[in-house]
Amino acid sequence: MTEVPESKYTFADVETARELERLRRIEQVFDPGSRRRLEVAGIARGFRCLEVGAGAGSIAAWMAECVGAEGEVVAVDLNVQFLDAARMPGVRIVEGDLREIELVPEQFDAVHARYVLVHNPDYGKLLEVMLRVLRPGGCLILEEPDFTAARGVQGADLNAFDRVNRAIVAMFEAGGKDPGLGLKLPAALADRGLVLELVENEVPLCRGGHPVADVMSRSAIQLREKYLATGCIDEADLAGYARFAADPSAWGIYYGTVGVIARKPRVLSG
Numbered sequence: 248m249t250e251v252p253e254s255k256y257t258f259a260d261v262e263t264a265r266e267l268e269r270l271r272r273i274e275q276v277f278d279p280g281s282r283r284r285l286e287v288a289g290i291a292r293g294f295r296c297l298e299v300g301a302g303a304g305s306i307a308a309w310m311a312e313c314v315g316a317e318g319e320v321v322a323v324d325l326n327v328q329f330l331d332a333a334r335m336p337g338v339r340i341v342e343g344d345l346r347e348i349e350l351v352p353e354q355f356d357a358v359h360a361r362y363v364l365v366h367n368p369d370y371g372k373l374l375e376v377m378l379r380v381l382r383p384g385g386c387l388i389l390e391e392p393d394f395t396a397a398r399g400v401q402g403a404d405l406n407a408f409d410r411v412n413r414a415i416v417a418m419f420e421a422g423g424k425d426p427g428l429g430l431k432l433p434a435a436l437a438d439r440g441l442v443l444e445l446v447e448n449e450v451p452l453c454r455g456g457h458p459v460a461d462v463m464s465r466s467a468i469q470l471r472e473k474y475l476a477t478g479c480i481d482e483a484d485l486a487g488y489a490r491f492a493a494d495p496s497a498w499g500i501y502y503g504t505v506g507v508i509a510r511k512p513r514v515l516s517g
C-alpha cells in the first residue's frame with residue numbers, strides 16, 4: 248500500500264461547490280439525530296454553546312434559536328467559507344484550528360462536534376481544549392464515525408464496494424487518523440473523568456439511493472485521488488462503488504456513527 252502523507256483536513260483542497268452540496272446533504276441526513284442528542288443534553292435558553300467544525304452551519308444556527316438572545320453560540324471552523332453569517336443570526340463565527348484559537352476556559356455549557364475529530368490525528372488535543380472550555384457540570388456531545396463497520400451485503404458491485412471501503416480505512420490510517428475513532432470515544436471520555444450519560448452506535452443498513460449512500464458517493468467523488476492513492480482500488484472499483492450506492496437492489500453498511508453525551512463533573516478527577 249502506498250503511504251499517503253495526510254495530516255491536514257481530509258477534505259481540504261476539494262472542489263468548493265460540490266463540497267457545500269455534500270455538507271448540506273450531511274446536515275439533511277444527520278441534523279435530526281444531532282438535535283435530539285443536544286436536546287437530551289439539555290440545551291436551553293441562555294445556554295452558551297460551542298460548535299466545533301461547524302461546516303455549513305445548520306447546527307450552530309439551530310443552537311442559536313434554542314439559546315435565544317440571552318445565550319451565546321460560537322461556531323469554529325478551520326475554514327469558514329461555508330458559514331453564511333446572514334443565515335446564522337446570533338452565532339459568532341471564528342475561523343481557525345480549535346487548538347490554536349483563544350477561548351476563555353470554562354465558558355461553555357455545551358460543546359458539540361460531529362465528524363470533526365476523525366479528521367485530526369491528534370484528536371486528544373482537541374478533546375483537551377473542549378474540556379478546558381467546558382464549564383464544570385457542562386456537557387460534551389460528540390458524534391464521530393466508525394468506518395470499520397462498513398460491509399457489503401448484496402449487489403452486483405459488492406466486491407468493488409468492499410474494496411473501496413478498505414481504501415477508505417487505509418486512507419485514514421495512512422494519514423495517522425483513526426477510521427474507527429467513534430468506537431473509542433466513550434472510553435476516551437470516561438478515562439478523562441467525564442460521566443457518560445448516553446452512548447449510541449447507529450449503523451444504518453442501506454440500499455442504494457439511501458441518503459447515507461448518497462453522502463458516501465459524494466465523498467468518493469471529492470476524495471477520488473486519495474482513495475486511489477491507497478493502492479487498494481482502481482478506477483473500475485470507484486465506478487462500481489458509485490453504481491452500488493445508486494442501485495436500490497444493492498444493500499450494505501457504509502459506516503456507523505457513535506454518539507456520546509458526557510458531562511464534566513464539578514470536580515474533574517483523572
Ligand SMILES: C[S@@+](CC[C@H](N)C(=O)[O-])C[C@H]1O[C@@H](n2cnc3c(N)ncnc32)[C@H](O)[C@@H]1O
Nearest residue numbers: 273300301302324325326343344345361362363
Ligand atoms: C466533515 S465536516 C463536518 C461539518 C459539520 N460538523 C457537520 O457534521 O455537518 C468537518 C468540519 O470540521 C472542520 N475541522 C476539522 N478539523 C478541525 C479543527 N482542528 N479545528 C476546527 N475545525 C476543524 C473542517 O474544516 C470541516 O468543516
